[in-house]
Every structure is written in structure tokens, then in C-alpha cells.
Amino acid sequence: MNITEFAKAAGVSKSAVSRYFNDGYVSEEKRRLIEAAIEATGYAPSVQAQNVRTRVTKLVGVIIPKLSSESCAREVEGISQVLSEQGYQLLLVNSANDPKKEVEYLELFRSNRVDGVIFLASVFTPLHDAVLKKMRVPVVIVGQEYKGANCVCHDDYKAAYTAEKLMLDKGCKKPAFIGVTEQDKAAGQARKDGFLHAISDNGINIEKSDMQTAEFKMDSGYKRALTLLRSGRSYDHIFCATDNLAAGALLACREQGLKVPEDIMIAGIGDSQLCKVTSTPLTSVHFHYRTAGIEAAQMLLNSLKRESSIPRTLTLDFELEERESTEKKCETV
Known part of the structure; x- marks a missing residue:
């Protein structure tokens, strides 16, 4: 046509x-x-025709959920390294974990001249779906799987399973969990599923009250941990979906007179610098965030060069970094 x-x-x-x-x-x-x-015809003008009309701008839009996030900083570092070598500049915008702002920024990049978009995503709403369908430039999603798009993900399920299994293998039998919204399919749903399957495989049951949902903040992890510790139930370990939550849980345990790891173990995910400087260094799962940024940028370049039109998902590996917070074996009860 x-x-x-x-x-x-x-x-x-x-x-x-x-x-x-x-x-x-x-x-x-x-x-x-x-x-x-x-929508009805699938029509799009040829790339060559667009380029003749000066469509190539050497600008790439990057949407991040949080400016202060260490993981985002590492990912952007990787993105910048690859794209700057190819003469691209980044237009970096911060959604402050607001899905409405993410949609607004996607619309902004759709309406203005960028060659592509890299989206560090957390949740997808129907509004996200609608605007992503209409994007006229390549989009790469980082941190989540999204059908029909190029994606770079971490193995959140396996990471959570592995971290929880570490504590179970040390004899822990009384688990508690602090997670985030399950609207976030990676950090929320997949990590919770990994935790639950690990305890199930070890024949352990858990009550709904033993699992708390927090925001992505240390203070929220602290408050949710206090809720658990003041519930009257006994725990020998807490698995947290993020390092910030784990650091908050560590503080709550200290305030309640519990020694870590002697009385209770704690582990998180992300392996941020915070894990190494807390009063008790925290066991965590190391994700390759910088590599994720590098791979996402390379995917975008490949799309711009039309080297492949078939969307693919790359899932990166991880390492479990054991530190002092899980060193001691649990007492047999």
C-alpha cells in the first residue's frame, strides 16, 4: 500500500x-x-522515505522510574556507553514511579522526533498498551517482559527462589516475606512466586499475614517488618523483594532486640551498595544492570538498522552474594 x-x-x-x-x-x-x-491496515511509510525527510535525529528517549535508583543509574550507564559510541544522544525523563507520567512521556516521544525509545518499565496499564501500539519508532523494554517488543529482563523468579532456598537450606522453617505491588510483574509477582515455590518445595506452609506488601522504599520495608514482628508470630527469616526493603527490615529487627543473623536471617534482591554498608552486611542477588543497559542499547541499534524484525526477550543471569545476614545456621525447632 x-x-x-x-x-x-x-x-x-x-x-x-x-x-x-x-x-x-x-x-x-x-x-x-x-x-x-x-490499526486497520498496518500501514507504515518506508524507513528510507522517512530518512529522506530527515527523520534520523540521533536522539533516543529513555524513560526511567526513579532518579535516585542505583539500578537505573547502572542501566543508563550501559545504555549511554553503547549509544554515545554510535553518535546518539539521550533524552532522559523521570516518571517518579507514576504510570500516568510514563504514558505521557511515551506520547511525547511518539509525537516528537526521536529515533527510538528505551523504557525502564515497572507496570503496564491499558493506556501503556494503547500508546505502545502506536509508536512509530523502535522501543526496547528493560526489566519486564512485554509481548511484541524487544525486552531485556532479569530472572526474577529464579533469583527469589535461589535466595529463599539459601535460608531454607540453613535450617530456617519460619518464613516471612516483604514484597511490592504485583502490578509489577517482575519485582512484585515473579519474586513472590519464586519465594512461594521455594518454601512449597520444602514442605512449608505460610499464612497470608506472614506476607506484607510495601512501597519501593527503606522506610516502607521498616514499617512492614514491624507489622510482622509485632504480630505475635515467630519468624526465623525474612525474604525481601528489594535491598531497600531488606535494609528497612534489618533496622526493624534491631529495634525489636533481634540479632541478625543469630535470631533471624534477612536477604534481598539487587545487590546495591547499601548491602555492603548496613550494620550487618546483607545477602542479596546480584543483577547485571549495566549489562542490561548495554544489551538494550544494542537491541535498539539492531532495530534501527533493521537487522531483525522479530521481537525477542533476553533474560540475564544472576549471582547470589552471601553476606553476614545469612551466615549462621538456623536452630532446629
Whole structure:
């Protein structure tokens, strides 16, 4: 289908179609007609034609969930290393863990001239789905799996299973869990599933009250740990979905007069620098965040070069870093 045929199918002029695909002004009514026709026909102008119209900008949009996140910083470092070597500049935006802002930034990058987008994602809503469908440039998702897109992920399920199994293998039998929203399929759902399957494989049951949901903050981990420790139930270890939560749990245990690891063990995921400087160094799972950024940038470059049109998901490996917080064997009860 050429542009003339597409314009006829959309019920708009050829010039309106041209302006739409070259980021010129198009009325909202015509924009809706064109987007409906794209949805129906799958039409897209050729890359060569777009390049002739100076579509190549050497700009890549990068959406991150949190400026202060160590994992995000490592990922952006990897992205920048690869793309800067190829003459690209990054347009970095921070969503502050607000899904609405993520959608706004995706819309912004869709409407303005960037060559591609790398999205460090946490949740996907129907609004995310709608705008991702309409993206006219390659998009790479980091940290989550998303059907139909190139993705770089960590093995969250296996990481959680491995960390929990470490404590179970040391004789622990009374687990508690502090996680995050299950809307986050990686850090929330997959890590919880890994934890639950590890205890199930060891014949251990857990009550709903033994599992707490927190925000991605140390203070939230501290509060949720206090809820567990003041519940009247007995625990010999707490598995936390992130290092921040684990650090908060460590503080709560100290305040409640519990020694770590003598009385209770704690482990997290992420292997941030925080794990090495807490009063008791924390056992954690090391994810290769910088490598994730490098791989995501390379995926984007491959898409821009049209080396592959088939979306793929790359799942990176991990290492378990055992530290003092899980060193002692649990007492047999």
C-alpha cells in the first residue's frame, strides 16, 4: 500500500498523512482517522522515505522510574556507553514511579522526533498498551517482559527462589516475606512466586499475614517488618523483594532486640551498595544492570538498522552474594 492508497483508506488528504508521519501539524480529528487506518491496515511509510525527510535525529528517549535508583543509574550507564559510541544522544525523563507520567512521556516521544525509545518499565496499564501500539519508532523494554517488543529482563523468579532456598537450606522453617505491588510483574509477582515455590518445595506452609506488601522504599520495608514482628508470630527469616526493603527490615529487627543473623536471617534482591554498608552486611542477588543497559542499547541499534524484525526477550543471569545476614545456621525447632 502506498501513501495515496492509504490516504484514501483513511479518508484524509495525502498531505495530512505526510504531515502525520513527519511530525507536522494534523488536526485531532484527522489524527484519529489516520491512527484508525494504521490499526486497520498496518500501514507504515518506508524507513528510507522517512530518512529522506530527515527523520534520523540521533536522539533516543529513555524513560526511567526513579532518579535516585542505583539500578537505573547502572542501566543508563550501559545504555549511554553503547549509544554515545554510535553518535546518539539521550533524552532522559523521570516518571517518579507514576504510570500516568510514563504514558505521557511515551506520547511525547511518539509525537516528537526521536529515533527510538528505551523504557525502564515497572507496570503496564491499558493506556501503556494503547500508546505502545502506536509508536512509530523502535522501543526496547528493560526489566519486564512485554509481548511484541524487544525486552531485556532479569530472572526474577529464579533469583527469589535461589535466595529463599539459601535460608531454607540453613535450617530456617519460619518464613516471612516483604514484597511490592504485583502490578509489577517482575519485582512484585515473579519474586513472590519464586519465594512461594521455594518454601512449597520444602514442605512449608505460610499464612497470608506472614506476607506484607510495601512501597519501593527503606522506610516502607521498616514499617512492614514491624507489622510482622509485632504480630505475635515467630519468624526465623525474612525474604525481601528489594535491598531497600531488606535494609528497612534489618533496622526493624534491631529495634525489636533481634540479632541478625543469630535470631533471624534477612536477604534481598539487587545487590546495591547499601548491602555492603548496613550494620550487618546483607545477602542479596546480584543483577547485571549495566549489562542490561548495554544489551538494550544494542537491541535498539539492531532495530534501527533493521537487522531483525522479530521481537525477542533476553533474560540475564544472576549471582547470589552471601553476606553476614545469612551466615549462621538456623536452630532446629
